[in-house]
Amino acid sequence: MILGVATMGWRNVENNLGSLPPAQRKIAEYMLKNKLESIFLTALQLGKNAGSSEASVIRMASNLGFSSFPDFIKSLQEEAKDQLSTLGRLQTHKLQPQTGGLIARVINSDLEQAKESLSTVDDETIKKLAAKICASDAIYIVGLRSTRTLAVYMEYYLSWFFTNVQLPTTDTMGNHLVAAPHNSIVIGISYPRYTRQTVECITLAKKRKFFTAAITDSPFSPLAKAADMCIVSPCAHIAHIDSLLIPIGLINTLLIQVAEQLGPKALKRLEELERNWTDSSVYC
Template identity: 35%
Template sequence: MKHSLVKNIQEHYHGMSASHKKIAEYLLDHYDKAVFLTAKELGQTLGVSEATVIRFAVALNYKGYPELQQALQDMVKNKITTVERLRLALLDGQTNLPHKALSTDISNIQLTMEEVTSADFEKAVNEIIQARNIYIVSLRSATALGYFLHFYLQLLLQNSRLIHGVGTFFEEIRPAGPGDLVIGISFPRYTRQTVEGLKYARENGARVLAITDSLTSPLAPYSHHVLTARSQQISFIDSFAAPLSLINALILAVGARDSAKTADVLRQMEAVWESYRVYHSE
């Protein structure tokens, strides 16, 4: 596993040239600005050439500047606060926000489609279907994603539990063990209790599936399977369009695996919904 950018710089710093040290110090001190700069823009900011910036990246054992920039993004998304996100968004301008937000969502979905493999997706579906009980851990803003997944898995499989974690987190997840599946959902800035919950569940013998933004997520080391969905934001609010689309696909796949059973469940529920007038009708 590659070192973090900070550790990478620390290990190479004493052997760097003066211009490379200048770049390193700027990245560490002004990561919130550097993350948005191209190699050329970073060079212009520091008064060095674009080639020098690229050589700096290679000296740190990255394949090029794009890979270094990805490492910088991984560092930033774990440190940057909502206030800093808002400040950066305001620096980028407030014009045409609907277009920017929707374009970011579209890009996140497209990148997620490219990155999620059929093999990984099928393994996740198999884990869900084979589980004795399913525990869904999704806290803070990710609660909405977890509730959506729980609603439909409980409808289809009737073995899903949503962990709320309001003062009773470990009491709720404690029963998860061999034969059970814990699904953790968290995106930057990752919720500490979600990470701890997955670690606890795995040590307890449960299977663990993470739905997060990358394989470098702190959820990954404690998971048997990881599904990634992009969540890049343009301001202080995370974009959950791609994660929700991925979860929607999981639900559809689970329902399609035994379509006859799914149809029977839906017929039964339609009768209940109609009898108790759950939905509005003219």
């Protein structure tokens, strides 16, 4: 049995069940009884399984406020992916139609979500966060579990230009904040299912009057609510994996903006680094 299928989409169905015409209500009741299986059926399959018709399925999606049946089903799928356990995600992945090559399926999943995210990217917020980073005396980046990779990546490139970039753990976060310069920034990174300890770290930093920022998938996420500002990009879930392609693209944008705001200082530092790498024979 798979637990944790999303409730928001289903609540919409439940709340509107009584107002649907009989044929559409029959479909909705079938979906509520077969939540996991139904979100991977076509309109034709769903109508047939529910003892109704494809046309009634499409009209039901419209009556529930969606522009099309695919939009309706996709919303349920995405919500389910956000809340399922890793086991549930893998089981759900096996239920989906498998078309195309292995590599193409994985990459296309990321590309589809990346295209959708372009309309939600806020350039001004990224510029503001870059300015805050440049003006800070110390930078603390908190990323746990899979997002630790994003935190390490971000720390690596920021360390080219700043001498005080830290990657605290939950065990050392309090120690870091006690010793941190007053003009420090604490950046938390977390995606569904949201690591509780990351939210706690940001909450602690804000309580101690440090400026806090979140990199997350929604302005309504627990991390975003705890921070002073947030930049948003979705995180795709492919089977049991958190695919971080889109978040790392956002972080790349932020890192480039930091260098642009540093201006001549960034160019000078890169020249120094290049000389050091050459003298040290870093590259073959």
